[in-house]
Amino acid sequence: MPQPIYLDHAATTPVRREVFEAMEPFYGPRFGNPSSTHRWGRDARAALDAARERLATCLGAQSSEVFFTSGGTEGDNTAIVGPYMAVRDSGKRAVVTTPIEHKAVLGAMHFAHAQGAEERILSMSHAGVVDRASYDALVRPDVAVVSVMWVNNEIGVVQDIAALATVAKSRGVLFHTDGVQAFGKVAIDARAVPFDLLTFSGHKIGAPKGIGGLYVRHGTPCEPLLHGGSQNRGLRPGTENVAAAVGLARAAELAIAEREAEMRRLGMLRDRLERAILARVPDAVVHGGGGPRAPHILNVSVPGTDSESMLMALDLAGVACSSGSACTSGSVDPSHVLAALGVPRELAVAAVRMSLGSLTTDDAIDRVSELFPALVAKARRLAGAAA
Amino acid sequence: MSGTRGRVLAAMSGGVDSSVAAALLAEQGYEVIGATMKLFCYGDHVPDRPCCSLDSIDDARRVCEQIGIPHYVLNLESAFGRDVIDDFVSEYAAGRTPIPCVRCNTFTKFRDLLHKAQALECDWIATGHYARALGGELLRGADPAKDQSYFLWGIDRAVVRRMLLPVGALSKPETRRRAHALGLDVVAEKRESQDICFVPDGDHAAVLARHLGPDAPALAPGRFVDSAGRPLGEHQGYARFTVGQRRGLPGGSPEPLYVIAIRPDTREVVIGPKAELLGRGVIARSVNWLVDAPPSAGDHVHVQVRHRAPAAPAEIVRLENGEIELALDEPVSAITPGQSLVMFDGDRVLGGALIAASRAARPTLPILAA
Numbered sequence: 001m002p003q004p005i006y007l008d009h010a011a012t013t014p015v016r017r018e019v020f021e022a023m024e025p026f027y028g029p030r031f032g033n034p035s036s037t038h039r040w041g042r043d044a045r046a047a048l049d050a051a052r053e054r055l056a057t058c059l060g061a062q063s064s065e066v067f068f069t070s071g072g073t074e075g076d077n078t079a080i081v082g083p084y085m086a087v088r089d090s091g092k093r094a095v096v097t098t099p100i101e102h103k104a105v106l107g108a109m110h111f112a113h114a115q116g117a118e119e120r121i122l123s124m125s126h127a128g129v130v131d132r133a134s135y136d137a138l139v140r141p142d143v144a145v146v147s148v149m150w151v152n153n154e155i156g157v158v159q160d161i162a163a164l165a166t167v168a169k170s171r172g173v174l175f176h177t178d179g180v181q182a183f184g185k186v187a188i189d190a191r192a193v194p195f196d197l198l199t200f201s202g203h204k205i206g207a208p209k210g211i212g213g214l215y216v217r218h219g220t221p222c223e224p225l226l227h228g229g230s231q232n233r234g235l236r237p238g239t240e241n242v243a244a245a246v247g248l249a250r251a252a253e254l255a256i257a258e259r260e261a262e263m264r265r266l267g268m269l270r271d272r273l274e275r276a277i278l279a280r281v282p283d284a285v286v287h288g289g290g291g292p293r294a295p296h297i298l299n300v301s302v303p304g305t306d307s308e309s310m311l312m313a314l315d316l317a318g319v320a321c322s323s324g325s326a327c328t329s330g331s332v333d334p335s336h337v338l339a340a341l342g343v344p345r346e347l348a349v350a351a352v353r354m355s356l357g358s359l360t361t362d363d364a365i366d367r368v369s370e371l372f373p374a375l376v377a378k379a380r381r382l383a384g385a386a387a
Numbered sequence: 388m389s390g391t392r393g394r395v396l397a398a399m400s401g402g403v404d405s406s407v408a409a410a411l412l413a414e415q416g417y418e419v420i421g422a423t424m425k426l427f428c429y430g431d432h433v434p435d436r437p438c439c440s441l442d443s444i445d446d447a448r449r450v451c452e453q454i455g456i457p458h459y460v461l462n463l464e465s466a467f468g469r470d471v472i473d474d475f476v477s478e479y480a481a482g483r484t485p486i487p488c489v490r491c492n493t494f495t496k497f498r499d500l501l502h503k504a505q506a507l508e509c510d511w512i513a514t515g516h517y518a519r520a521l522g523g524e525l526l527r528g529a530d531p532a533k534d535q536s537y538f539l540w541g542i543d544r545a546v547v548r549r550m551l552l553p554v555g556a557l558s559k560p561e562t563r564r565r566a567h568a569l570g571l572d573v574v575a576e577k578r579e580s581q582d583i584c585f586v587p588d589g590d591h592a593a594v595l596a597r598h599l600g601p602d603a604p605a606l607a608p609g610r611f612v613d614s615a616g617r618p619l620g621e622h623q624g625y626a627r628f629t630v631g632q633r634r635g636l637p638g639g640s641p642e643p644l645y646v647i648a649i650r651p652d653t654r655e656v657v658i659g660p661k662a663e664l665l666g667r668g669v670i671a672r673s674v675n676w677l678v679d680a681p682p683s684a685g686d687h688v689h690v691q692v693r694h695r696a697p698a699a700p701a702e703i704v705r706l707e708n709g710e711i712e713l714a715l716d717e718p719v720s721a722i723t724p725g726q727s728l729v730m731f732d733g734d735r736v737l738g739g740a741l742i743a744a745s746r747a748a749r750p751t752l753p754i755l756a757a
Binding site: 308309312313315316333379382383 | 420505506508
């Protein structure tokens with residue numbers, strides 16, 4: 001079999017060499033606990049503070065607004081449940097989100113609901129963009145927090161976070177954005193866009209799994225989910241993962257420095273792949289293509305096929321893709337995102353997400369451009385024979 | 388991966404039988420792809436079970452990793468719900484005692500999973516059943532104590548040619564030994580799955596209540612009666628009973644009582660002494676043949692009316708429109724509507740059908756006009 005092709009960067013990415021090297025001393029001589037007062041502690045503390053400072057620079061933030069977490073799920077939960085718990089006694093008892101969020105946001109919203117919050121779900125356009133009239137109607141001053149993902153992980157659609165955050169701010173409503181897929185892909189500047197909280201994750205940008213960050217604007221009320229020491233200003237107690245924090249900072253710097261060129265490169269490759277598939281499979285449907293879309297995601301359904309079989313056939317041919325969300329068993333479930341956007345079930349169950357990134361080469365795109373239509377033709381022939 | 392003998396999709400439950408089946412095929416030079424079917428929602432209060440649980444999916448994945456073959460989880464939840472669980476519920480509601488494993492084999496494993504296998508260009512489909520597929524015919528498993536051919540009568544005959552059942556040639560202890568020899572210690576000593584995978588704790592009434600509602604007639608109180616119609620007490624729902632059952636019947640009778648019949652129309656459960664369980668004839672529907680030249684009226688076959696029952700000699704007295712009637716040479720106990728009637732010629736599975744009714748008197752061949 002020729003070299004396998006990894007087209008699942010939205011799921012995770014390999015740790016970059018530079019990141020690995022930056023982390024290595026902290027698994028060796030620089031092993032100290034940043035809370036310790038001795039020289040080892042001070043050394044670790046200095047590295048951690050520097051990492052926080054460097055991340056703050058990447059975000060247009062102050063370093064005291066950056067908190068380290070275990071990743072996207074923790075960030076999303078903290079950013080939704082934390083503010084809700086902090087302000088619910090002041091009469092702000094509603095939470096608002098979209099139906100196309102990551103399960104980490106939806107799960108946190110459901111938890112807030114179980115704690116007494118009124119859960120409001122925004123309407124979406126068919127292209128996957130938040131309906132502004134619905135936003136206007138639901139984001140009222142009685143809302144504790146509204147959460148809208150910046151870039152959707154399944155179809156890549158980009159929301160107008162600047163406009164949405166501005167409206168929320170004008171109504172005294174806290175605004176969180178799940179920036180896991182946006183970080184390093186779209187321009188993010190806390191000085192320019194008035195979001196109050198932003199979640200990001202390391203392993204989507206070449207840092208290890210198990211590290212992420214949460215931006216919390218100064219003055220934002222937010223209760224901790226974990227209770228203990230004073231690390232991360234008490235918002236996220238627990239001895240900090242210094243090595244991973246340093247790795248996250250390095251990965252973020254690299255991603256942001258390379259962002260414009262790399263996104264241009266990925267966008268061209270993605271568009272080439274999309275055109276090649278549509279040329280040979282004219283009835284293929286590209287999801288999220290009708291609105292602004294991040295350059296690294298292509299989600300396509302071919303009528304008459306199913307995701308499960310396509311993903312297996314692709315994998316057996318050496319190409320790693322995904323459908324929308326995988327369930328605990330590892331089986332393929334129809335995507336809640338596509339369902340929320342009114343995609344007919346027979347198309348939703350055929351969705352294949354290809355996500356490009358550092359491992360994606362011109363050659364890989366050329367090979368997939370050939371292979372994908374060939375597998376579609378085979379699947380259809382077999383489906384025809386079985387019917 | 389070699390794959391000189393063709394590509395095979397191996398259904399893997401995470402148990403020892405299907406794990407050994409996949410490993411043996413890989414060893415024999417097939418290109419094996421492991422697949423675990425997700426058949427129902429694991430969030431539904433199903434505690435850990437010997438098969439079909441998340442732990443079992445993990446076990447199947449580990450076994451595949453060890454054998455060095457890919458592993459996938461296939462979501463067949465909606466088809467299984469429709470073809471197997473819904474039927475299970477409606478059969479109980481109709482006063483019969485279904486075998487969901489038969490329908491799972493017929494529809495889920497050897498139809499839906501086969502379609503998935505075809506989509507992956509697999510030449511074969513493999514399972515861990517104790518049965519043998521030879522020359523396009525289905526045979527009993529080599530180990531009479533483990534033979535599972537009874538559950539396979541409903542599959543499409545053409546599929547038999549594509550089936551690989553490697554443990555059908557082994558005994559259960561041999562399978563466990565092979566598991567150890569293959570290094571599959573994760574699954575080698577796993578206990579047998581006895582219950583129905585989607586019925587937690589064997590409590591099928593709870594599954595029925597969830598699907599039918601707690602007030603369904605099948606779960607509502609009704610009368611125990613004897614075969615003369617005399618009332619003998621009250622029961623808490625006829626769907627809790629099956630023909631031949633002793634548990635849960637009123638006491639105080641000089642001889643042990645058994646369920647003789649279930650009458651869903653009147654919600655009566657007929658009970659009586661063992662002698663009333665005996666049948667000399669059986670009528671079954673939805674006949675399916677697994678041989679090129681199936682028997683016809685007047686032919687003699689051996690029949691099994693339940694798993695593990697000895698094969699009983701019988702004569703086919705009527706066969707029309709997918710319905711079959713047989714006369715039993717010797718009386719057979721507890722012929723139960725909803726169970727399977729499977730016909731054998733020695734080890735060969737001729738075919739099967741769903742039991743509709745038993746007859747106390749021996750039916751005879753119709754006398755044909757000269």
